């Protein structure tokens with residue numbers, strides 16, 4: 156099947172494909188889960204005015220851009236990932252005027268804003284779906300994926316939905332047809348094979364780009380290409396189609412999205428959530444220099460890797476290999492879908508060493524709000540569980556003060572387990588705190604081009620150690636992490652000058668690397 160070019164897109168000759176000096180290569184991006192960041196109106200749910208009130212905190216920390224999880228009107232079946240209107244703001248979070256104010260506040264401080272665009276599915280309350288559900292003759296019927304039942308009257312194929320052990324299809328009893336939802340039944344999948352859907356979704360991007368936003372995080376964007384056949388998956392894959400759908404159509408859609416983005420003067424960036432973990436899969440969604448697709452894509456393999464030097468070294472080597480020049484990797488250790496890395500790794504020392512890792516590798520780091528405070532997950536008792544995917548713990552509200560509710564009034568979820576010690580009031584300005592470590596790392600990254608642009612090579616080191624060098628224009632920086640519980644000598648650091656250590660007590664490199672310690676050192680090539 157071929158599609159016509161959506162209206163008013165530029166042609167590839169009008170846009171530049173060289174991204175070697177793009178802003179997002181140098182940037183550190185900070186993810187905010189708006190419900191949990193800062194609450195200006197005291198209703199227990201974070202909002203846009205709350206985010207605006209923390210811009211000086213973020214500027215002082217040293218991040219370059221914010222990515223906000225969805226802020227659009229939503230019935231909140233999946234806390235905003237079920238969008239009912241792509242071109243407005245959920246009243247819980249504020250108004251269009253609030254997002255304009257946030258954008259202005261960010262741009263005045265030299266920071267940028269990315270929104271979370273959810274292209275694979277809408278809410279079942281989106282007017283498009285309401286119209287489509289009116290019946291097979293509805294003009295919008297084909298905007299979603301409807302199929303007749305299988306011969307036995309059951310769902311059209313064996314795909315299962317994420318979060319619930321149910322089919323990825325829900326029967327509409329009136330028409331007798333099923334609609335597809337790879338996530339909740341309240342999140343029907345859009346049919347991108349219909350050019351009107353593609354054009355309408357392009358319009359939603361234009362709406363925000365015209366307002367001045369600097370780019371998007373694109374939710375499960377690999378799923379937008381499904382083809383028309385929706386065949387059965389082999390049994391062992393049927394439980395998680397989200398991880399297996401890797402259809403060529405998605406690349407066509409992404410190439411056209413890229414042309415649209417690159418035609419805007421603010422150099423918008425799109426980072427894709429491509430939840431595909433096999434070698435080379437995620438990188439393939441960046442396209443080629445001639446035919447660009449996403450600017451960046453997440454690589455979730457390190458986030459699924461335990462605190463083990465061999466496993467982490469392997470994950471890093473794979474990523475560096477697959478995202479070699481002119482491609483560019485990203486690093487993410489925590490987000491709103493997985494337990495925080497402070498919880499996964501189990502100690503402050505490890506979280507400190509992990510901060511050094513994620514902020515000194517070649518690639519664009521994505522920080523998850525609160526990791527700079529070393530936050531652990533919240534412990535959510537059964538009566539307070541709200542997320543159908545069991546992810547409430549990592550979405551615990553950010554504690555701004557040392558008070559029991561961290562400065563919140565009736566927060567919508569319990570606070571992180573370690574909020575009493577790990578809150579902004581106690582940590583900001585405190586020399587040995589996690590916050591001070593992140594600030595130092597972010598400053599070092601800004602001061603040393605070699606940490607942002609230098610090439611990266613993993614080094615041969617003793618077992619239990621992970622080390623690499625960054626080199627650029629005669630500058631060489633070595634980063635070494637000891638992932639064991641014993642001190643380790645590391646010859647890679649011989650003769651080097653200490654720039655930063657995860658252990659605040661370290662003054663030089665005379666002593667071996669301590670358990671779960673990381674250092675950054677300058678060393679002449």
Ligand code: NOJ
Nearest residue numbers: 233236338374375491492
């Ligand atoms: C990935 C998002 O990160 C997750 O939070 C959401 O539930 C699914 N996509 C569905 O939109």
